[in-house]
Amino acid sequence: MRKISDWGNYPVIEAEVGGFDSAEQLREKLERAGPVIAFGNGRSYGDASLQSNILLTRRFNKLLSFDETSGTLSCQSGVLLSEILDVFVPRGWFLPVTPGTKLITVGGAIAADVHGKNHHVDGSFGKHILSMDVMRNDGSVITSSPGENPDFFKITVGGMGLTGIILNATFRLKKIETAYIRKETVRAANLDEIMDSFETSNDWTYSVAWIDCLAKGKQLGRSIMMRGEHATKAELLNPTHKQAPLNPRKGLQLDIPINFSNFALNHWTMQAFNFAYYNKCRPGTHKSIVDYNAFFYPLDAINNWNRIYGKRGFTQYQFVIPKAAGREGMRTILKRIADSGLGSFLAVLKLFGEQESFMSFPMAGYTLALDFPVSLKAMDLFKELDVMVSDYGGRLYLAKDSRMDAEMFSKTYPNADKFRQAIAMLNDGDTKFSSLLSKRIGLTD
Numbered sequence: 001m002r003k004i005s006d007w008g009n010y011p012v013i014e015a016e017v018g019g020f021d022s023a024e025q026l027r028e029k030l031e032r033a034g035p036v037i038a039f040g041n042g043r044s045y046g047d048a049s050l051q052s053n054i055l056l057t058r059r060f061n062k063l064l065s066f067d068e069t070s071g072t073l074s075c076q077s078g079v080l081l082s083e084i085l086d087v088f089v090p091r092g093w094f095l096p097v098t099p100g101t102k103l104i105t106v107g108g109a110i111a112a113d114v115h116g117k118n119h120h121v122d123g124s125f126g127k128h129i130l131s132m133d134v135m136r137n138d139g140s141v142i143t144s145s146p147g148e149n150p151d152f153f154k155i156t157v158g159g160m161g162l163t164g165i166i167l168n169a170t171f172r173l174k175k176i177e178t179a180y181i182r183k184e185t186v187r188a189a190n191l192d193e194i195m196d197s198f199e200t201s202n203d204w205t206y207s208v209a210w211i212d213c214l215a216k217g218k219q220l221g222r223s224i225m226m227r228g229e230h231a232t233k234a235e236l237l238n239p240t241h242k243q244a245p246l247n248p249r250k251g252l253q254l255d256i257p258i259n260f261s262n263f264a265l266n267h268w269t270m271q272a273f274n275f276a277y278y279n280k281c282r283p284g285t286h287k288s289i290v291d292y293n294a295f296f297y298p299l300d301a302i303n304n305w306n307r308i309y310g311k312r313g314f315t316q317y318q319f320v321i322p323k324a325a326g327r328e329g330m331r332t333i334l335k336r337i338a339d340s341g342l343g344s345f346l347a348v349l350k351l352f353g354e355q356e357s358f359m360s361f362p363m364a365g366y367t368l369a370l371d372f373p374v375s376l377k378a379m380d381l382f383k384e385l386d387v388m389v390s391d392y393g394g395r396l397y398l399a400k401d402s403r404m405d406a407e408m409f410s411k412t413y414p415n416a417d418k419f420r421q422a423i424a425m426l427n428d429g430d431t432k433f434s435s436l437l438s439k440r441i442g443l444t445d
């Protein structure tokens with residue numbers, strides 16, 4: 001038994017933890033074990049990959065094949081997105097979709113059907129999966145794709161590890177000329193301005209905004225939008241960039257060596273940080289060329305940044321509300337959060353595009369993600385926010401959640417019942433794959 005948690009360090013549990021190197025070894029483990037859950041790289045925030053019996057996938061991490069003409073890659077599910085980037089960016093290929101950290105596994109990317117800054121253009125990760133192999137509860141391996149065993153495919157993408165252990169996946173990388181991003185930064189004085197900015201940035205492949213969730217009144221929703229495109233060789237002006245367009249220099253890696261005390265992170269330190277960050281960006285639009293790590297993964301430059309929240313841990317509240325409810329809904333919810341004074345830095349706003357999905361989180365509309373240090377006050381606030389999110393027709397992201405109840409889940413995920421039934425049928429009365437999350441929201445017993 002050992003202590004283990006996902007990224008928010010909340011909850012921390014004691015569990016039997018083991019890995020596997022081959023499908024055969026995994027089959028033996030599944031035969032012997034009771035209920036289990038796959039654990040990728042623990043970058044979900046709450047309890048999605050936690051339960052008393054955990055199967056680590058990270059050792060199952062081989063690249064299997066690559067077709068240089070089409071960019072089609074097959075790999076085992078424990079491969080990290082960072083490992084794919086390390087090998088393929090120098091050869092001129094990039095991920096079709098990437099979240100705000102590259103330190104997640106391919107299995108975790110499929111199971112949570114992760115989204116990136118290009119959701120409005122390219123959809124979520126699952127949309128790019130050509131096929132995958134999954135080991136089921138009885139040790140059999142099922143190959144699925146949008147055309148082969150499509151029902152199983154549909155419930156495994158975004159299925160949070162509850163249909164089996166994803167072994168391998170095949171998906172297509174996208175061609176790039178350089179490892180750099182042509183970036184524009186736009187400062188928005190309030191919520192209306194940032195929403196206008198999203199509407200007019202639809203042609204950009206990548207767009208996201210950082211929002212000061214502590215600003216109130218006329219400044220409610222003040223933000224900084226970042227939008228970008230993969231830079232062409234011709235767009236690189238810096239001689240160092242031009243010399244090695246696909247091999248940017250490695251940036252500085254910082255480390256948070258210990259958990260911060262609760263004192264270090266309070267309303268005043270967070271407000272000061274947000275104020276400084278916002279004002280660092282001058283009004284107007286600013287253009288620059290930055291390497292892909294700086295654009296997509298600024299937080300990955302700080303190892304263990306989750307320790308800033310101390311031992312009590314933190315949770316992320318990420319919701320989406322439909323576009324029609326967008327302006328009014330976002331204003332009401334954001335006002336409640338700003339009034340509570342409990343939010344922290346790192347609130348991220350994004351406009352999603354259309355999404356066809358069974359259990360995936362995105363829907364056409366606005367999503368906001370905020371980190372909160374764990375506290376009773378925050379938990380009370382979340383209950384209030386749940387009511388608002390659900391009334392506006394929205395929902396919460398399972399990969400970030402650690403506290404939503406079964407009622408909220410059932411109300412806000414239209415396929416909740418169908419998914420519950422599908423898992424029960426796959427399990428045939430003997431639940432094999434379950435997590436603290438799946439029990440809490442009533443998907444498994």
Ligand SMILES: Cc1cc2nc3c(=O)[nH]c(=O)nc-3n(C[C@H](O)[C@H](O)[C@H](O)COP(=O)(O)OP(=O)(O)OC[C@H]3O[C@@H](n4cnc5c(N)ncnc54)[C@H](O)[C@@H]3O)c2cc1C
Pocket residue numbers: 006007037038039040041042043044045048049057077078098099100101103104105106107108109111112113114115116160161162164165166167299399400435
């Ligand atoms: C800094 C940061 C930024 C983030 N930004 C974004 C973002 O922009 N967009 C976004 O969508 N998400 C984002 N996330 C969340 C993250 O991308 C997801 O939680 C992702 O699922 C984590 O993958 P993981 O490999 O760490 O898996 P884990 O967190 O270990 O597991 C996540 C889920 O996947 C399942 N799983 C993992 N591997 C397998 C497998 N082989 N077979 C079956 N099931 C499996 C687990 O059981 C669990 O249900 C962010 C997280 C962090 C820490």
